[in-house]
Amino acid sequence: MRQPMVIQKSGYHGLFFPELGIALDGYHPEADYVFVSHAHADHMTRNRNAVAVASEPTLALMERRGFRGTEHPLSFGEWLEGDNYRARLYPAGHILGSAMIYVESDMGSLLYTGDYRTPPSPATEGFDAPESADLLITEATFGLPIYKWKSYDELYDDIRSFADQTLSDGETPVFLAYNLGKAQEIMHILSPLGHPAMIHGAGYKLCDVYEQFGVSLGKYSAYNRETCKGKILIAPSSALGTGFASNVKKKRIAYCSGWAANESRRTQLTVDKLIPISDHLDFFELIRFCEELDPGKIMITHTPNPDVVKHYLDERGLESSFLEMEIEPAD
Secondary structure: OOOOOOOEEEOOOEEEEOOOOEEEOOOOOOOOEEEOOOOOOOOOOOOOOOEEEEOHHHHHHHHHOOOOOEEEEOOOOOOEEOOOEEEEEEEEOOOOOOEEEEEEEOOEEEEEOOOOOOOOOOOOOOEOOOOOOOEEEEEOOOOOOOOOOOOHHHHHHHHHHHHHHHHHOOOEEEEEOOOOOHHHHHHHHHHHHOOOEEEOHHHHHHHHHHHHOOOOOOOEEEOOOOOOOOOEEEEOHHHHHHOOOOOOOOEEEEEEOHHHHOOHHHHHHOOOEEEOOOOOOOHHHHHHHHHHHOOOEEEEEOOOOHHHHHHHHHHOOOOEEEOOOOOOOOO
16 A cells, blocks of 8 residues: 555445545444445444445345435446545455445455345455455454365255255254345255245345346245145244254254354254355455465454464465454354
8 A cells, every 4th residue: 555544434234434524334423325235134224324335236135125215326347436536346256236446546455245145145246356466354264274164066066955855754954044135046046956945034035136136036935834734834943942943843953053063053043954054155265365466465354363363365465454353153
């Protein structure tokens, strides 16, 4: 960077750049624009005074989740010109519409990843990134070397096999997955099987946005307690505590999350199968991405132990520091 850039925290996950007059993933009253990386609740702004810059799918999902501010859609690859900066979005591969935010100014260039995944989810626009940046602000939710994902082809086979085998045995498969992103990815993966699916109501109201933007989710309907037996069921893990499918005696439950890499989740949730499929990149993809981008400075966020990530980056000659924020609560 040509000179240190002032970065202030703003809200739960947000950052404010006073010299540029912009905020990222958090409302600030002095910001001309709030750039929103994706529509998960802990990243999107809900302030009615916000002028939210995001991809069209993100804005559509934000509307469904209660956003009533001013919208400024920005297509991937399109530049937004400010008074002393220009910015563009790169597809982040996390959920539909998710974006990394790239900003150029006289102080240099920065890339803010939001939440990202490479290889990307097939229920997204893919993944792309600039060739370089002076400053990288990256999440490291799974920032420990114990988190190394299996190939996605293998994980998808696990999901399809679990559904097929459970149905063949006359039981009901239940996939525990977050209502936005993971649920739709699982539906997309299962759609070629042709089995009818039911999704938790909070997730159901988001599904047509995926279909509107070209992501097939197969044959699905909103969860109905009376008719759910024998269908593929998808719901967040919290739904089990509110009686979701409690009337279905013969069912098998699969927990789908990066946190499923921890075997302790099996007993914590009383599930039959752990499928460690994440909306985030694993530890080794994170380190590889940092190496390839080779920024002048890396700021690490959302990580259980920043010293571990910093150690691996130091070994590779990459300067880094920790920007304290909350760890992503759901995946």
